[in-house]
Each structure stands twice: as structure tokens, then as C-alpha cells.
Amino acid sequence: MIGNSRLHWSWFVDKAIVCAWDTDYLPEAVIEQLAKSQTLEDLPPEIFLPIQRGRDIGTEKLITTTPEFPLPLYLASVVPSETRLWQTYPNVQLITLEQVPLEGMYPTLGIDRALALWGAGQNWSFPVLVIDAGTALTFTGADSKRCLVGGAILPGFGLQFATLGGRTGQLPNVTLPQQLPKRYALNTQEAIHSGVIYTIVAGVKDFIQAWWELFAEGNVVVTGGDRIFLLNYLQYEAPDIAERLKIEANLVFLGMRQLSPFPK
Ligand SMILES: Nc1ncnc2c1ncn2[C@@H]1O[C@H](COP(=O)(O)OP(=O)(O)OP(=O)(O)O)[C@@H](O)[C@H]1O
Ligand SMILES: CC(C)(CO)[C@@H](O)C(=O)NCCC(=O)O
Ligand SMILES: [K+]
Numbered sequence: 001m002i003g004n005s006r007l008h009w010s011w012f013v014d015k016a017i018v019c020a021w022d023t024d025y026l027p028e029a030v031i032e033q034l035a036k037s038q039t040l041e042d043l044p045p046e047i048f049l050p051i052q053r054g055r056d057i058g059t060e061k062l063i064t065t066t067p068e069f070p071l072p073l074y075l076a077s078v079v080p081s082e083t084r085l086w087q088t089y090p091n092v093q094l095i096t097l098e099q100v101p102l103e104g105m106y107p108t109l110g111i112d113r114a115l116a117l118w119g120a121g122q123n124w125s126f127p128v129l130v131i132d133a134g135t136a137l138t139f140t141g142a143d144s145k146r147c148l149v150g151g152a153i154l155p156g157f158g159l160q161f162a163t164l165g166g167r168t169g170q171l172p173n174v175t176l177p178q179q180l181p182k183r184y185a186l187n188t189q190e191a192i193h194s195g196v197i198y199t200i201v202a203g204v205k206d207f208i209q210a211w212w213e214l215f216a217e218g219n220v221v222v223t224g225g226d227r228i229f230l231l232n233y234l235q236y237e238a239p240d241i242a243e244r245l246k247i248e249a250n251l252v253f254l255g256m257r258q259l260s261p262f263p264k
Pocket of ligand 2: 004078108109110111112113134136138153
């Protein structure tokens with residue numbers, strides 16, 4: 001999955017997610033090395049270091065499988081310039097909206113949103129609302145008939161901080177704090193923390209409550225690189241809501257493996 005900040009990877013054996021990890025965007029030379037690899041040992045470390053180091057729980061299972069080479073690559077992307085790089089790979093299948101069995105999608109809906117929504121619905125049941133705390137923060141919901149209800153897009157935590165730091169004369173760049181900050185800050189860094197975090201948390205709370213007005217028993221699943229931060233803040237601000245949320249890092253991959261037919 002090519003996201004707006006980085007690449008998200010999963011190694012599938014049939015429909016099982018053996019392991020999942022993230023990397024930076026990668027240069028063409030690495031894609032070429034992947035294309036030429038004929039054994040697990042040949043695989044580019046830029047991609048497979050987490051596996052090669054044996055840190056991942058799935059590693060043992062991987063070593064005992066003999067995949068075909070070049071490795072089949074299923075690609076979903078929301079970054080067209082990166083898609084083009086990866087389309088030079090000889091064994092690539094591009095996943096498109098047509099393969100996602102949701103009803104009512106509009107043509108420019110992000111494939112990451114569609115796959116995450118499908119994965120959440122398959123794993124927990126529809127109706128379901130997905131909150132993706134990534135580069136962009138998105139809400140994407142579907143009803144009990146697996147029909148897209150719709151959603152919303154706003155700048156994520158990192159993007160709000162980066163915009164403030166980058167587009168003003170006096171504001172520093174800040175990173176996400178582990179704890180919910182004080183609402184009334186007495187220094188600049190905490191004032192930025194407070195402003196961005198309390199407004200995002202209030203917005204997320206409001207979207208969730210509105211969702212439960214539509215679907216009283218509707219599921220809500222949180223994903224994305226900042227999901228743990230978002231959940232932590234919600235646990236302070238709205239523990240009753242936080243308690244009802246599901247959290248899942250690999251929603252997009254849960255969606256990919258449930259495509260029928262799994263793209264060949
Ligand atoms: N190593 C990392 N590199 C980049 N972002 C990271 C990293 N670790 C955590 N993050 C957090 O993840 C967020 C980006 O989320 P994610 O990785 O889900 O985005 P993405 O999938 O690339 O973007 P999007 O899904 O919005 O297109 C950033 O705001 C950042 O705070
Ligand atoms: C909203 C993002 C950036 C989230 O990654 C992506 O899903 C995207 O580029 N979507 C296209 C626009 C849409 O979903 O309506
Ligand atoms: K853009």
C-alpha cells in the first residue's frame with residue numbers, strides 16, 4: 001500500500017497475513033533488485049530488513065514457504081507518481097476500486113479508504129465507520145448493505161503541525177506528545193499541541209457520535225500511523241467512546257485479502 005508518507009507492506013501466504021511492516025519510499029534501483037531476486041536472500045534489505053533480521057513473528061513460517069519469483073506484488077496506491085515507479089515491476093497487479101465489492105463508491109474515492117472500509121466490514125461486520133489517522137485523517141462509513149455512506153477528509157496531526165511550523169514565521173515544528181496536553185497552554189509548543197489535538201479529538205468525537213445516531217450499533221475502527229496517539233487522547237477525553245472502538249493497524253491488508261476473487 002503506497003500512502004502519502006511511506007510504504008506499507010504485508011507478506012501474504014494465501015490469505016494469511018504473515019507479517020506487516022512499513023518502509024520509506026524506495027528508489028528505482030531497489031525495485032529493479034526486487035525484480036531480479038530469485039531467492040529470499042536476494043531480496044533488497046531496504047524492503048525486507050524486518051524479515052531478514054528475523055524480528056517478526058511470522059519469519060519462521062516464511063522461511064518454510066517457497067514463493068514464486070519474482071514475488072507477486074499486489075499494489076494499491078494513493079500516490080500516482082509512486083504507482084508509476086512500481087508499475088515497472090514485472091509481477092505487479094494494481095488493485096483498483098472495481099475490485100472492492102462495496103456499493104455506491106464515487107470514482108475518485110481513495111483506494112486506501114475503500115480497502116480499509118472493506119477490511120473493517122469483513123472483520124467486524126457492517127455498518128462500520130473507519131477512522132484513518134494517517135497523513136490525512138479520514139472518516140469513511142458503509143451501511144449494513146455494504147454501501148458507502150460517505151465520509152470526510154482533513155489534515156492529520158502531523159500535517160497540521162508541519163503546516164504551522166512551515167508556513168509561519170515564529171512557530172516551531174513539534175511532534176505528537178504521548179499524553180493529552182493541558183488545554184490552556186502557557187508556552188508555544190504546548191499551545192500548538194493543545195490547539196491541534198483538542199480540535200481533532202473534538203471532531204473525531206463528534207463524527208463518532210453522529211455515526212451512532214445513524215447506526216446505534218455501528219462499528220467504529222481506528223487505523224493509520226497515528227492511531228495509538230488518537231486512541232490515547234480519546235481515552236482521556238471520552239473514555240466511554242474510546243471503550244467501544246476497535247483498533248487495527250492492518251485494515252487495508254485485511255481488505256486486500258478479502259477481495260473476491262483475490263486479484264490474479
Ligand atoms: N516512521 C514513520 N514515518 C512516517 N510517519 C510515521 C512514522 N511513524 C509514525 N508515523 C506517523 O504516521 C503518520 C502517517 O500515517 P500513515 O503511515 O498511516 O500515513 P500514510 O499511510 O503514509 O498516509 P495516508 O494513509 O494518509 O496516505 C504521521 O503523521 C506520523 O505521525
Ligand atoms: C484522502 C487520502 C489522501 C487518504 O490517504 C486518500 O484516500 C486519497 O487521496 N483519496 C482521494 C480522495 C477521496 O477519497 O475522496
Ligand atoms: K495532491
